[in-house]
Amino acid sequence: MTSYRTEKDLLGERDVPSDALYGIHTLRGIENFPLARRTVHGELIHAYGAVKLACARTNHGLGWWDEAKADAIEQACAEMMAGKLDGHILVDALQGGAGTSTNMNVNEVLANRALQLLGRPLGDYGSVSPLDDINLHQSTNDTYPTALKVAAITLLRVLEREIIGLLEEFQNKEKAFSSIVKIGRTQFQDAVLTTLGREMSAYAEALGRDRWRIYKCEERLRVMNLGGTAIGTGLAAPRQYIFQVIEHLRSITGLGLARAENLVDATQNSDVFVEVSGILKACASTLLKIATDVRLLSSGPDAGFGEISLPPRQAGSSIMPGKVNPVIPEAVSQAAMSVIANDQAITLACSLGSLELNAFLPLIADRLLDSLDLLANACSLFRRFCVAGLEAREERCRQHVENSTASVTALVDAIGYQAAQEVSEEMRKTGKSIRDIVVKAGLLTAERFDELISAECVMRLGSPLANDRKQS
Numbered sequence: 001m002t003s004y005r006t007e008k009d010l011l012g013e014r015d016v017p018s019d020a021l022y023g024i025h026t027l028r029g030i031e032n033f034p035l036a037r038r039t040v041h042g043e044l045i046h047a048y049g050a051v052k053l054a055c056a057r058t059n060h061g062l063g064w065w066d067e068a069k070a071d072a073i074e075q076a077c078a079e080m081m082a083g084k085l086d087g088h089i090l091v092d093a094l095q096g097g098a099g100t101s102t103n104m105n106v107n108e109v110l111a112n113r114a115l116q117l118l119g120r121p122l123g124d125y126g127s128v129s130p131l132d133d134i135n136l137h138q139s140t141n142d143t144y145p146t147a148l149k150v151a152a153i154t155l156l157r158v159l160e161r162e163i164i165g166l167l168e169e170f171q172n173k174e175k176a177f178s179s180i181v182k183i184g185r186t187q188f189q190d191a192v193l194t195t196l197g198r199e200m201s202a203y204a205e206a207l208g209r210d211r212w213r214i215y216k217c218e219e220r221l222r223v224m225n226l227g228g229t230a231i232g233t234g235l236a237a238p239r240q241y242i243f244q245v246i247e248h249l250r251s252i253t254g255l256g257l258a259r260a261e262n263l264v265d266a267t268q269n270s271d272v273f274v275e276v277s278g279i280l281k282a283c284a285s286t287l288l289k290i291a292t293d294v295r296l297l298s299s300g301p302d303a304g305f306g307e308i309s310l311p312p313r314q315a316g317s318s319i320m321p322g323k324v325n326p327v328i329p330e331a332v333s334q335a336a337m338s339v340i341a342n343d344q345a346i347t348l349a350c351s352l353g354s355l356e357l358n359a360f361l362p363l364i365a366d367r368l369l370d371s372l373d374l375l376a377n378a379c380s381l382f383r384r385f386c387v388a389g390l391e392a393r394e395e396r397c398r399q400h401v402e403n404s405t406a407s408v409t410a411l412v413d414a415i416g417y418q419a420a421q422e423v424s425e426e427m428r429k430t431g432k433s434i435r436d437i438v439v440k441a442g443l444l445t446a447e448r449f450d451e452l453i454s455a456e457c458v459m460r461l462g463s464p465l466a467n468d469r470k471q472s
Helices: 024-032 042-061 067-081 100-118 130-134 140-176 196-221 239-253 263-268 271-297 327-351 361-385 394-402 417-430 434-440 446-452 464-471
Strands: 004-009 012-017 181-186 189-195
Touching (some): 024 100, 042 067, 042 239, 100 140, 140 239, 140 263, 140 271, 181 394, 189 196, 434 446
Antiparallel strands (some): 181 189
8 A cells, every 4th residue: 555644835734655756746736737748848857957956056065055965965966967857757748837836846856865865754854855955045937947948958959960960961962963954843833954963952051051040049048047036136045146056057067058147037038939939940941841842752653743762661551552651751741830830839928928927938848848859850750761761763854854844945045935935835736855856856966955954054053155145
């Protein structure tokens, strides 16, 4: 049978399992918020461990505890930072109270873990208190947003690495496909000739801009309100603590963190999260566009564009034998759409902060960290399971080139607009290839035709023939 210990709070007494590291505040949080049915993001828990460790080291240095107590508290914080206490953070990701339930869950777990290390019984808060010790000189209102920013920076760095990997894979394809001429399309209609390599290069360039924007995001998040306590005035915290705590957090995390000049502003305003989310939305937009293009270019493969083939990942249908779907680009698209939706939730949550505090930080944290995870995972699987194995269907591209009016545009400088238009009309009437028509009509030799639709000629910036015609 489960045994219990009795704990007390403002509202009365409750029985808590005697072996639980959490306490009464966590128990009430679990009961009050059965919303998302998932716990707080792991990276937020680890970041909270780092924040509490910084606070503990500051208080230790200022002489608030004896050595044994300080060592136990600091070890407990280090264990949380390392992910060893994740299973004890049980409150729902979405909660009222601006994150108080998360902060109290963390405080109780750290206090009880410190008690274990000291050989004291769990719940002996006279020896180590969740509030008087673990939360000393702190508030949810400065520790929660600080932990969120640390977690976001950590995940931003992961995302940046994954974007670079995907970018480099598209650069590899740019080189591999540089000589493959194909039809360039605008508004889903044949337009002019391009190369498959140049198409890949455009994807790499777009991802390069996303990588740069993601890199710059860290500057927005590195400014913290830690030490501001309730509303940014530093109520109940010594001045020495306020000045030192961010230095300890910088040392612990290795991040270039700084204390906000205006702690009141940094406590009540959450616009930085809207800015960062907007940049994540831009990245999602890029991924969605590229994934959609890849699906189109591989469509068919027999009755569609069919210009590239994707690595087959699984059987595509329970009723259509032989069908293989572009499941990786589809998954990437869904991740991107989710990030775009998250941005809307973050924008609303940040906008609805009131007066000296934003009560909706748990939603902001949940959606922001989710977006970072989704984008990093999407870039990774897109690179490994799709782009790395993407292959060109050169013969299909060649057939499109020879049988599309887009190729006629490449001949205009050589044969004139009127002749090119007549060639296009004949192609539509007879179904003959443009190459056969122009060679048979004596407009161009086969060699000259091949030269004009070569990769070198197609990708030349401008048209030297246009200058020759002007001079003549």
